[in-house]
Amino acid sequence: MQAGKHVYCEAPLANTIDDAKAIALAARTARKQVFQAGLQMRSDPQRRFLLDFIRAGAAGKAVKAHAQWHKKQSWRMTSPNPEREHELNWRLSKEISLGLLGEIAIHQIDALSWFLNAHPEAVTGFGSLMHWKDGRAVPDTVQAVFEYPSGAQLTSECTLANSFDADYEILYGTDAAIMMRGNKAWMFKEVDSPLLGWEVYARKDQFYRETGIALIANATKLTNLGEKATDEAAYTTSPLYYALEAFMINVNTISSAVEDFTANFAGSDQPAFEKYLSAIKLQPAATYREGFAATVLAIKACEAVARGAKVAPAWEGFESA
């Protein structure tokens, strides 16, 4: 960033809090550049649609959340020579990698904290090496429980030893549970929940003994138009695509704004420049703040797993940072 480059930084930003803080501070200082944390779900239009829906209270009061990621794979890459082996398989090294919670679950934990609109106060973790005993130091099966100020808890679990039921996130509310899988989502309503109206016409899918009401962006508009909501998800491109597209557009927007402002008002005061930049509308994307918060959570979850204890992330001063 000090070299004047725009940065798309994969999550976690770093594997120590000091490094993550240094990155976040560099991003905050570099007002003429774009810094985007690689939390791609923040740019996903399907999740942004769900965010409004959930924050509007459609699921009632959030009581708990669950995130799962199951995939039977070794995570070990084949190396052409022994020298490259260690570098290629950095994810298996404790010194560099935050393991499954940091490399994978971080996206789900960030998205669910976003929906819950809160930072967890504490995290407890468990992890073991169950299957891939090939000399690696990071667990292949982990679980973490995050505690939110409201009392709600988020359980996050990942394994590389079994692939059943793949990956998803569920938010459980007093009126409904909302399940997000890939670019689709469903709502499972409680019998005593208030009738929203449109769900009568919405498309429904059967999950064993449960009926899921498909949550499709613009579904109510389609119903109004007399069109049937189809099986197709409204947004079929991956969240990563949307995140990178947002990054490219934002880079273009910010750099052209800086160039045009400087060309016309060179030498004008910094507050006027800041004011102009802050009024510019950008594509939705994770900032350094979200990136830093998610990284802190991943580091603390990893620490909780390693110590087998409850760990409290320190949020004091975070809002003003």
Place this chain on the structure above:
Amino acid sequence: MRKHPLLLGGTLVLLALSTRAADDWVRYNAQPAGSKVKVEGTSTLHDWLVESKLIGGYIEFDPAFNPEKPAPGKVNARVAVIIPVRQLKSDKTAMDNVMYDAMKEKDHRRIDYRLSQLTLKEPPNAPDAPLVFDTSGELIVAGVTNKSHMPVTMTRVDKDKFKFTGSTSVKMTSFGIQPPTKLGLFSTGDEVKLTFEWLTAKKEPAPK
């Protein structure tokens, strides 16, 4: 390249003259905040609107012009206004790109305005009342220059600050811009309305 000595000399004399003139004239520079330009148009789908808060440039008045006690009639002034095209934005990035293409933004990155004549219609009826001018000038969009006439209001907002407001309607085709269409989906109306608020502040004289 070798320059003709006479031509070079001529340029220098002109340069010296213009610097001299600029020293006497009272200059108000565009301010980085407080301006707004709005372009409104129509289409077969819905009306559209793009906005920008970035208007550069300056206005210079003949020292004989006294904004406190202005006399009706012609006022000697020089105006250059610059609007960077790509800062004009709507809510939809895709539509903005259609507009930039139509305006040939890659080759003509700014909208320019140059004043040719400024006429005060009547004296203000109160000391701080806005002054209403008739203006003639040249509007340059997408590399095409057209004459432009519009009433412009000058309002004092501070001791050394004036805000200029006005609006005019122009046809895209008169600037060689083809109103954007998408076959069967929508077509854009040729006429657009341009409204602006331009904040300027008196330039401090350079320290001697």
